[in-house]
Amino acid sequence: xxxxxxNSPSLSVQEGRISILNCDYxxxxxDYFLWYKKxxxxxxxxxxxxxxxxxxxxxGRFTVFLNKSAKHLSLHIxxxxxxxxxxxxxxxxxxxxxTPLVFGKGTRLSVIA
Amino acid sequence: SxxxxxxxxxxxxxxGSPLSLECTVEGTSNPNLYWYRxxxxxxxxxxxxxxxxxxxxxxxxxxxxxxxPQDRQFILSSKKLLLSDSGFYLCAGSLGGRNTEAFFGxxxxxxxx
Numbered sequence: 001x002x003x004x005x006x007n008s009p010s011l012s013v014q015e016g017r018i019s020i021l022n023c024d025y026x027x028x029x030x031d032y033f034l035w036y037k038k039x040x041x042x043x044x045x046x047x048x049x050x051x052x053x054x055x056x057x058x059x060g061r062f063t064v065f066l067n068k069s070a071k072h073l074s075l076h077i078x079x080x081x082x083x084x085x086x087x088x089x090x091x092x093x094x095x096x097x098x099t100p101l102v103f104g105k106g107t108r109l110s111v112i113a
Numbered sequence: 114s115x116x117x118x119x120x121x122x123x124x125x126x127x128x129g130s131p132l133s134l135e136c137t138v139e140g141t142s143n144p145n146l147y148w149y150r151x152x153x154x155x156x157x158x159x160x161x162x163x164x165x166x167x168x169x170x171x172x173x174x175x176x177x178x179x180x181x182p183q184d185r186q187f188i189l190s191s192k193k194l195l196l197s198d199s200g201f202y203l204c205a206g207s208l209g210g211r212n213t214e215a216f217f218g219x220x221x222x223x224x225x226x
Contacts (some may be wrong), residue, residue, distance in 0.1 A: 006156075032212050043117070043203055043217030044157070051212055089157060091215075098164050100147050100172075101207075101215050105156030 003027045004092050006104035015113045019077040023090030023104055026071065030092035034101065035064060035075045038087045047088075048075070080111045115140040119204045119218030126225055132177075132191040134221050136204030139185070144206040146187040147215065148179055151201040163187060164209070199225045 005024045013019045021035075031052040036044035050057040050064045050073065057064050063076045077084055087108050091101040116139040126132060138144050148160040159172045161179035169179050176195050180188045187204060201222050207215040 034214055036217075041122075041201075041220065041222065043119075043205075043219050046214040046216065049212070049214060095211060098145055098209050100145075100159050100162045102159075103149075103157040 001026075002105070003030075004090055004102050004104040006088075006090055006107050008107050009105070010108040010110070012110045012112060013080045015082055015111055016079045019075075019080045019084065019109055019111065021075040021077075021088050021090075021107050021109065023073050023075075024071055025073075025092050027092070027102075028071065029094055030102075031095050032093040033064070033066060033073050034091045034093070035062075036089045036091060036103075037084075038089060038106070044089055077109075080109075082111050082113050085109055085111045115144070115206060115208070115216050117204050117206055117216060117218035119221060121221060122219065123222045124224070126194050126223065128196055128225055129193045132189070132194055132198070132223070134189040134202055134204075134223075136187045136189075136218055137185055138187075138206050141206070141208060142184055143209075144185070145209050146181065147205040147207075148187065148189050149203040149205060151203065151220075152199075157203070161189070194225045196225050199223055 034049040035047040037047050038044040048062045050066050066073045087106045089106045090104040119136045147162045149157045163181045203220045204218040205215045
């Protein structure tokens with residue numbers, strides 16, 4: 001059973017506009033959430049994270065929002081650039097630092113010039 | 114900073130042949146280590162994780178095994194490959210503790226023919 005869900009397999013956005021990638025989770029024990037970016041034939045790279053005690057974290061063009069009551073998080077990219085075209089994975093972690101990250105299936109973002 | 118070295122980048126193996134993928138970590142000691150597989154349309158599936166030398170947890174019953182003979186070395190093996198073992202294999206590490214991200218290697222594209 002998928003504990004972290006990314007229900008949109010793909011998303012197309014025009015350059016300069018906002019990209020919004022969504023993620024839902026089912027396990028209320030998760031307390032740390034991360035977004036990774038992945039290019040083809042490369043390993044994922046860490047993008048941004050948020051702790052469950054916060055509802056927003058911002059880093060440059062990237063902002064992650066967390067809605068604990070809805071068990072939902074989203075990644076906003078503003079403005080979107082062609083280099084942002086990649087697969088984005090949402091991940092969640094249990095409170096114990098020794099447990100693995102649980103990943104969603106990913107969303108392929110295409111930013112069109 | 115921590116780095117995962119993973120090789121080879123690509124591998125084509127016949128059905129029934131053995132497999133050994135190696136991953137080493139640089140820049141930290143006593144990391145948690147993970148093997149993930151990315152199959153088409155299925156996101157990042159956790160295969161094995163290890164919190165220390167000789168300690169392996171298996172997440173998915175399958176044709177693969179893992180070993181951790183040294184603190185910074187993690188090996189994925191198979192005695193006889195199946196066609197379904199094809200995929201993109203990723204080694205990852207994390208430092209343990211709360212609110213930490215995982216760092217990934219560049220991956221190995223395995224094609225079983």
